[in-house]
Amino acid sequence: MTELTGTQTAPAPSSSMRIDSIPLVLFAAFAAAPLLASASGAEGYVLSLLTRIMIFGLAAMSLDLILGYGALVSFGHAAFLGIGAYAVGILASHGIEDALIQIPAALGASALFALVTGAISLRTKGVYFIMITLAFAQMLFFLATSLAPYGGDDGLTLPNRSLIAGAGLLENDYAFYAATLLCLIGAYLLSRAIVTSRFGRVLRGTKENAVRMEAVGFQPFRFQLAAYVISGMMAGLAGWLMANQAEFISPAFMTWQRSGELIFMVVLGGLGSLHGAIIGAAAFLLLEEFLPEILHAASFLLNDDIRSRLTENWQMVFGPLLILIVLFARGGIMGLLRRPHHG
Amino acid sequence: MAEPLLELRSLRKNYGALVVTDHVSLSVRPGELHAIIGPNGAGKTTLIHQVSGMLPSNAGQILFAGEDITHLSMPQRVKRGLARSFQITSILPGFSAMENVALAVQARSGSSFRFFGNASQEKGLNGTAMDCLSEVGLGARAHIPAGLLSHGEKRQLELAIGLATKPKLLLLDEPLAGTGHDESQRVVETLRRLKSRLTIVLIEHDMDAVFSLADRVSVLVYGRVIATDTPERVRENPEVRAAYLGDEEMV
Numbered sequence: 001m002t003e004l005t006g007t008q009t010a011p012a013p014s015s016s017m018r019i020d021s022i023p024l025v026l027f028a029a030f031a032a033a034p035l036l037a038s039a040s041g042a043e044g045y046v047l048s049l050l051t052r053i054m055i056f057g058l059a060a061m062s063l064d065l066i067l068g069y070g071a072l073v074s075f076g077h078a079a080f081l082g083i084g085a086y087a088v089g090i091l092a093s094h095g096i097e098d099a100l101i102q103i104p105a106a107l108g109a110s111a112l113f114a115l116v117t118g119a120i121s122l123r124t125k126g127v128y129f130i131m132i133t134l135a136f137a138q139m140l141f142f143l144a145t146s147l148a149p150y151g152g153d154d155g156l157t158l159p160n161r162s163l164i165a166g167a168g169l170l171e172n173d174y175a176f177y178a179a180t181l182l183c184l185i186g187a188y189l190l191s192r193a194i195v196t197s198r199f200g201r202v203l204r205g206t207k208e209n210a211v212r213m214e215a216v217g218f219q220p221f222r223f224q225l226a227a228y229v230i231s232g233m234m235a236g237l238a239g240w241l242m243a244n245q246a247e248f249i250s251p252a253f254m255t256w257q258r259s260g261e262l263i264f265m266v267v268l269g270g271l272g273s274l275h276g277a278i279i280g281a282a283a284f285l286l287l288e289e290f291l292p293e294i295l296h297a298a299s300f301l302l303n304d305d306i307r308s309r310l311t312e313n314w315q316m317v318f319g320p321l322l323i324l325i326v327l328f329a330r331g332g333i334m335g336l337l338r339r340p341h342h343g
Numbered sequence: 344m345a346e347p348l349l350e351l352r353s354l355r356k357n358y359g360a361l362v363v364t365d366h367v368s369l370s371v372r373p374g375e376l377h378a379i380i381g382p383n384g385a386g387k388t389t390l391i392h393q394v395s396g397m398l399p400s401n402a403g404q405i406l407f408a409g410e411d412i413t414h415l416s417m418p419q420r421v422k423r424g425l426a427r428s429f430q431i432t433s434i435l436p437g438f439s440a441m442e443n444v445a446l447a448v449q450a451r452s453g454s455s456f457r458f459f460g461n462a463s464q465e466k467g468l469n470g471t472a473m474d475c476l477s478e479v480g481l482g483a484r485a486h487i488p489a490g491l492l493s494h495g496e497k498r499q500l501e502l503a504i505g506l507a508t509k510p511k512l513l514l515l516d517e518p519l520a521g522t523g524h525d526e527s528q529r530v531v532e533t534l535r536r537l538k539s540r541l542t543i544v545l546i547e548h549d550m551d552a553v554f555s556l557a558d559r560v561s562v563l564v565y566g567r568v569i570a571t572d573t574p575e576r577v578r579e580n581p582e583v584r585a586a587y588l589g590d591e592e593m594v
Contacts, residue, residue: 198449198457198465205446208435215395215433216508217421217450226456 022337023188023275030054030181034174047173048245053285054180055241057278058187060265062234065191066227067263068272069200071207072122075130076137077262080232082144082254083110084239089156089249093149099162099170103240110236111229113140118228122221137259144251155250162244170244180241184278187234191274194230203227267326270334279333284322291318346409348373348512348542349394349425354403356386356393356566363389365566366403371512376534376543378553378574381563382586387546388430390563391516394544395427396420408511422451424511428501430520430546436490440481440500443489444472447507475503479533495526502533512542519549531556554578562586 030050037046059081066072087106096102117136121129145153161170170176194200206213206220213220243249252258261284269280292314299307310317329336347370356364363386371377381387392398394405396417405413412420435443445468449455452467462468476482479499484492489500498518505513518534519527531552537543538556547553553560554574561571564586570577577583 193459196461196463197459198453198455198462200458201442201446201449201462202455205435205438208437209433211397211429212433212435212504213446214417215397215421215427215429216447216504217418218455219416219418223455 022279022334026275026278027181027185027188030184034177044173047177049285049289051173051177051180051241051245053282054177054184054278055238055245056262056265056281056285058180058184058241059235059238060262060269060277060281061184061187061191061274062231062238063262064266064269064272064274064277065194065234066224066231067266068274068277069195069207070203070224070227072224072228073130073263074133074228074231075256075259075263076117076133076135077231077235078254078256078258079113079137079140080110080235081239081242081258082140082251083113084236084241085243085249085253086144086147086150086239087236088162088240088243089158090150092158092162093156097160097163098166099164099240102162103237106236106240107233110232110239114229114232115225118225118232122224122228134256134259137254138256141251141254141256144254151250153251155248155252158243158247158249161247162240176245180245183237183241187237188274188278191234194227195274199223199226264322268322268332270332273334276332276334283333287318287321291321345373347371347406348408349544350404350406351394352404352406354390354393354405355401356389356398357401363566364393364400367563367566367568369561369568369571371542371544372559373542375558376538376545376556378545378547378557378560379563380547380550380553380560385563386566387563388516389566391427391514391544391546395425395514421508421510424509425514426505426508426510426512427514428505428516428518430516432494432497432501434489434497434500434504436488438489439486440476440489440492440496440503441469441472441485443500444475444503444507445469447504448472448475451509472503472507475507476500478506478536479503480529493526495522495529498522498526498530499533502530506537510541512544513537514544516546517548518545519547519552527552 033050034047037043040046059077063074063077066074084106087109088102091102091105117133121132121136124132150156160168161176164170170179195204202213202218202223206223210220239253242253265280265284266277267280268283269278270276292311295314295317296307296311299310326332331338349371351367351369353366353368354364355362355366367390379387379390389398393400396415400413404411407420407423407425410423412423442463448468448471449462473482473485476485479502481496481499481503484496489497492500502518518530522530527549534543534556545553545557557574559571560574560577562569562577562583569582569586570580572580
């Protein structure tokens with residue numbers, strides 16, 4: 001019998017190693033990209049696009065932690081981006097510009113908001129959970145639009161990026177890129193540890209069969225709430241980064257469309273793999289960025305009028321394209337990457 | 344006579360005017376295998392739901408090991424040693440058989456609010472899980488995803504998960520439902536071995552199994568207990584025979 005278990009466990013590590021090479025390649029690419037950016041001649045543009053991808057990747061990954069591993073469809077995750085961003089804006093406008101104060105404040109506020117709204121939302125299931133998380137995010141959105149001292153509807157321009165222990169290290173785009181990458185890798189490693197831990201196993205089990213989990217003695221609510229708080233804090237950190245990159249905050253950071261985009265990124269990349277969410281965010285933002293040009297180039301046979309209209313209304317192609325990808329690539333991009341290894 | 348391990352005192356459950364559990368009083372002695380039989384729709388599964396905490400009761404009391412557990416949640420009852428299996432198989436299909444059981448072990452050994460360390464590599468959890476799997480004869484299938492097990496194996500896995508919670512009392516809701524002849528023989532053998540260590544409440548339609556395993560049998564008809572006695576005397580009870588009239592299994 002020991003022989004039997006030996007042969008059955010043997011293939012498992014090798015297949016997990018094959019999949020594990022994807023995040024390694026992904027993070028190596030992010031680490032090497034600044035070198036290429038400086039060679040490209042448009043380094044400012046390339047760096048800022050990649051930084052934005054990593055920030056959204058962090059936010060999407062935080063959502064994947066509860067959506068992919070806990071089946072909790074939060075339709076209000078952009079609220080945490082807003083909380084993180086407003087932690088920067090509000091503190092900065094009172095002269096507190098140091099990240100060492102801002103980041104704990106952003107994380108603390110996100111945790112508190114997640115704890116209160118999660119404790120209420122998690123009493124519902126399915127569509128009701130989706131709607132109630134959306135409702136809480138909308139409440140926060142309208143609160144932000146009414147904050148006249150902090151820009152209200154128009155938002156607030158920050159005088160400069162956050163300081164680190166009094167030093168303006170992040171003003172340099174390369175340094176900010178490195179800081180973002182560190183946050184992303186740190187959050188990835190933490191999330192990876194969480195999903196394989198005892199806690200993560202209970203969360204995954206609850207996703208599969210909550211009644212069974214109760215019947216062996218777990219109270220799923222406590223685990224889901226803790227995961228919701230952790231996820232919210234990670235998204236709050238992404239919000240802090242987002243405000244610093246743009247050097248601007250506004251209620252637009254937490255619109256419901258943004259929450260929807262985050263869900264889309266996770267589904268596009270592939271649910272429940274963590275790095276899939278980062279890849280999904282990258283695919284989404286790159287398509288959004290380059291689709292107009294791709295359309296322009298691809299429609300060379302059409303007359304100029306139609307061509308310019310098509311390029312102008314690129315979103316008409318973007319939407320259906322995303323739907324097609326989700327429909328025909330079940331399991332998202334990660335599903336496509338995994339498939340050739342099987343069989 | 345020893346104090347009962349589980350005692351139901353005029354337990355009641357109704358959905359509007361429909362009374363599903365009608366003043367059921369029952370006591371289960373420590374160490375016995377107590378079977379509950381009854382025609383379809385008698386309210387057997389509802390009763391198990393009420394005892395395990397999945398459904399609230401409208402009236403009455405449930406005492407377990409001398410303690411009133413009527414208002415405790417299912418997880419709280421499990422922690423006190425009251426485990427159950429489900430009539431409709433309830434497992435984690437994406438987890439291996441081993442992990443299904445290891446999770447039940449995890450629930451009673453140490454905190455599950457641990458965010459680091461690979462849970463699937465914990466030797467303490469896996470060792471105990473393996474013992475439970477071997478006990479029900481699934482040792483060789485430990486690493487198969489539970490969703491890929493045969494129906495009979497899933498029933499055995501349910502039993503292993505129940506055992507892994509280290510229960511004082513195991514509530515089994517039709518453990519033989521839908522199993523083939525060989526598989527059901529295996530489950531009956533397992534139950535025979537377990538009954539020396541555990542108190543078991545068994546709901547089952549397979550009368551051969553019930554009469555060969557049970558120490559006492561309660562008969563539930565339309566939500567009421569019409570008889571509780573030894574298998575032999577229940578078999579001869581005219582009221583029971585009337586309730587089962589036309590049901591060949593009983594003859």
